[in-house]
Amino acid sequence: MSTKATPKQIVEQLNRYIIGQSDAKKALAVALRNRYRRMKLSDDMRDEIVPKNILMIGPTGVGKTELARRLAKLVGAPFTKVEATKFTEVGYVGRDVESMVRDLVDTSVRMVREEKMLEVQTQARESANQRLVELLVPSKKKQTQMKNPLEMFFNQQPDQTDDDNEEEADQADRRRRVKEQLEQGQLEEQIVSIEVEEQQSSMFDMLQGSGMEQMGMNMQDAFSQLMPKKSKKRKLPVKEAREVLTQVEAEKLIDMDEVHQLAIEQAEQSGIIFIDEIDKVCGKDEKQANVSREGVQRDILPIVEGSTIVTKYGSVKTDYMLFIAAGAFHMAKPSDLIPELQGRFPIRVELNKLLIEDFVNILTEPSNAIIKQYTALLETEGIKVTFTDEAIYRIAEIAYEVNQETDNIGARRLHTIMEKLLEDLSFEAPEIMMETIEITKNYVDEKLSTIVKNKDLSEYIL
Numbered sequence: 001m002s003t004k005a006t007p008k009q010i011v012e013q014l015n016r017y018i019i020g021q022s023d024a025k026k027a028l029a030v031a032l033r034n035r036y037r038r039m040k041l042s043d044d045m046r047d048e049i050v051p052k053n054i055l056m057i058g059p060t061g062v063g064k065t066e067l068a069r070r071l072a073k074l075v076g077a078p079f080t081k082v083e084a085t086k087f088t089e090v091g092y093v094g095r096d097v098e099s100m101v102r103d104l105v106d107t108s109v110r111m112v113r114e115e116k117m118l119e120v121q122t123q124a125r126e127s128a129n130q131r132l133v134e135l136l137v138p139s140k141k142k143q144t145q146m147k148n149p150l151e152m153f154f155n156q157q158p159d160q161t162d163d164d165n166e167e168e169a170d171q172a173d174r175r176r177r178v179k180e181q182l183e184q185g186q187l188e189e190q191i192v193s194i195e196v197e198e199q200q201s202s203m204f205d206m207l208q209g210s211g212m213e214q215m216g217m218n219m220q221d222a223f224s225q226l227m228p229k230k231s232k233k234r235k236l237p238v239k240e241a242r243e244v245l246t247q248v249e250a251e252k253l254i255d256m257d258e259v260h261q262l263a264i265e266q267a268e269q270s271g272i273i274f275i276d277e278i279d280k281v282c283g284k285d286e287k288q289a290n291v292s293r294e295g296v297q298r299d300i301l302p303i304v305e306g307s308t309i310v311t312k313y314g315s316v317k318t319d320y321m322l323f324i325a326a327g328a329f330h331m332a333k334p335s336d337l338i339p340e341l342q343g344r345f346p347i348r349v350e351l352n353k354l355l356i357e358d359f360v361n362i363l364t365e366p367s368n369a370i371i372k373q374y375t376a377l378l379e380t381e382g383i384k385v386t387f388t389d390e391a392i393y394r395i396a397e398i399a400y401e402v403n404q405e406t407d408n409i410g411a412r413r414l415h416t417i418m419e420k421l422l423e424d425l426s427f428e429a430p431e432i433m434m435e436t437i438e439i440t441k442n443y444v445d446e447k448l449s450t451i452v453k454n455k456d457l458s459e460y461i462l
């Protein structure tokens with residue numbers, strides 16, 4: 001879907017994955033459309049308009065993250081999710097808030113790189129096939145030594161004997177045949193030995209989350225320059241070697257500077273940063289923690305207001321990124337956020353608690369609905385599982401009841417319940433000789449009702 005999609009079209013697409021929550025869908029669709037509108041303005045005007053950020057208010061597991069993530073995916077926008085509480089975990093020196101922008105840029109680089117890799121796939125595959133031919137019919141010719149360096153300039157060919165010529169012709173002929181066989185897929189299982197570069201675990205990874213990311217970032221670059229690249233020989237069948245070599249060749253074909261440049265542009269212009277648990281950094285109750293929690297809000301503020309963050313790919317402006325903050329706001333209210341931050345999140349949407357009917361729909365309707373997923377998984381074992389309407393309703397009802405009785409974890413409960421419900425079937429599936437199995441309300445009750453009746457048990461199992 002393109003960035004030109006109308007709000008209605010965006011909502012339609014979101015409807016394919018998320019049940020209900022129409023206010024939130026609308027707000028997101030409008031926010032996205034506003035970006036497109038902004039792009040069409042004159043430069044002066046455009047610079048004046050910053051995206052209006054969204055605050056999503058709703059209990060856990062009702063689709064806040066899912067909505068934002070889907071939206072980003074629909075329009076191919078780089079997306080990252082962070083938890084505001086991560087920034088306080090280690091007191092004042094929690095994860096440095098700027099890391100959210102760096103995470104976004106990392107995602108953006110990965111996306112652009114994948115896109116570019118895809119563009120050069122055909123060419124890379126051809127080169128990989130050529131390299132396979134060379135591996136299968138290695139050159140016998142010894143490196144001919146130049147008698148003196150000037151030969152190179154005068155383009156003199158070293159003497160060649162008839163034998164050499166014959167051998168060369170023979171080899172060219174064999175390569176041609178092998179190439180044909182490769183193209184016809186006749187050599188897929190043949191083993192070849194290829195050199196692959198080993199991934200070095202970087203200093204940067206070790207420093208992640210330690211509040212020293214900026215330092216880690218610089219050190220990583222320094223280290224990667226210093227460390228020799230290690231390569232390792234691996235023996236692989238042609239079909240796997242081709243994949244590896246295609247990847248290597250594609251990497252050679254793409255211009256990483258261009259990728260970084262584009263990635264930064266995309267992160268700046270269409271990046272979406274989702275800040276979860278924003279209510280947890282309001283911290284009204286604990287006096288001591290209050291200071292540092294408010295500190296986190298103060299740290300987040302300049303990023304949301306627009307600032308320039310240094311990343312290993314270059315400087316990134318956050319002015320036009322879209323920020324979506326979310327929280328349950330059980331203990332605190334949005335008005336407990338510092339006023340400046342409140343002002344930066346002018347669009348407020350409340351997400352609804354999910355009811356039994358919603359659960360029924362979540363189980364069955366979305367393109368990736370849970371029932372569809374389990375059915376597909378079991379079908380790989382040759383079993384066709386069907387669910388009666390009563391069975392589905394009963395599952396939804398149980399999910400709702402358990403949420404009421406224990407913690408309300410929203411739609412996430414459906415996953416734990418389905419897992420338990422189909423546990424035995426999943427275990428025995430390979431040995432089951434039946435072709436179809438119908439899951440009825442009785443089956444659901446048989447598997448789950450004892451657990452549901454026992455609160456302690458359901459707290460652990462469901």
Ligand SMILES: Nc1ncnc2c1ncn2[C@@H]1O[C@H](COP(=O)(O)OP(=O)(O)OP(=O)(O)O)[C@@H](O)[C@H]1O
Pocket residue numbers: 017018019020021059060061062063064065066067276277326362366410411412
């Ligand atoms: N309305 C919905 N429609 C379809 N699926 C949903 C809906 N709400 C939740 N889900 C599913 O439940 C799971 C959890 O949802 P999600 O991650 O969006 O929760 P959340 O509201 O962001 O909660 P938290 O703040 O705890 O992260 C996801 O797998 C999601 O697909």
